[in-house]
């Protein structure tokens with residue numbers, strides 16, 4: 001794969017961020033969301049992802065192939081030092097190191113922005129996700145059993161930190 005460039009996202013990237021997010025929704029391995037999002041949703045999301053809540057994109061040959069963000073974990077100020085992670089890679093670019101490259105840079109951003117911990121929610125059956133998170137050093141905190149119903153099936157959700 002050509003060299004990856006990881007940089008801060010701008011509003012120009014929102015169409016690609018949306019496409020990649022909708023792939024993750026469609027694949028049913030990444031999120032409990034089931035409805036495809038639209039551009040207005042992504043624009044509103046981006047408005048609350050400024051300053052500390054960074055969004056990074058990974059580009060290959062000038063095309064955005066993945067994105068990662070630090071999200072607000074809680075509105076309680078006691079949790080201000082904790083960020084929640086999202087990370088999504090275009091289907092055709094998964095398992096090629098894009099997720100690792102994004103996380104490496106996002107972790108630096110998190111430290112710069114005074115977060116002392118990143119947490120994430122994932123599905124135990126998300127193999128790519130599990131491999132990435134274990135490689136980086138996330139630990140399983142808990143698996144919530146039957147945490148949600150998606151497409152008529154109970155879904156377990158794992159929290160990692």
Ligand SMILES: CC(C)(COP(=O)(O)OP(=O)(O)OC[C@H]1O[C@@H](n2cnc3c(N)ncnc32)[C@H](O)[C@@H]1OP(=O)(O)O)[C@@H](O)C(=O)NCCC(=O)NCCS
Nearest residue numbers: 024030088089094095096097098099100122128129131132
């Ligand atoms: C989960 C996701 C972000 C991981 O990103 P990725 O770019 O696919 O992951 P990477 O290629 O960086 O792989 C990370 C590690 O997993 C392992 N790995 C990845 N794919 C592998 C494969 N097919 N076989 C064996 N090991 C593999 C490797 O150890 C790799 O480490 P390495 O770079 O030292 O080889 C990505 O697959 C994705 O977007 N999936 C859909 C959306 C999603 O699930 N998001 C997460 C929501 S919780």
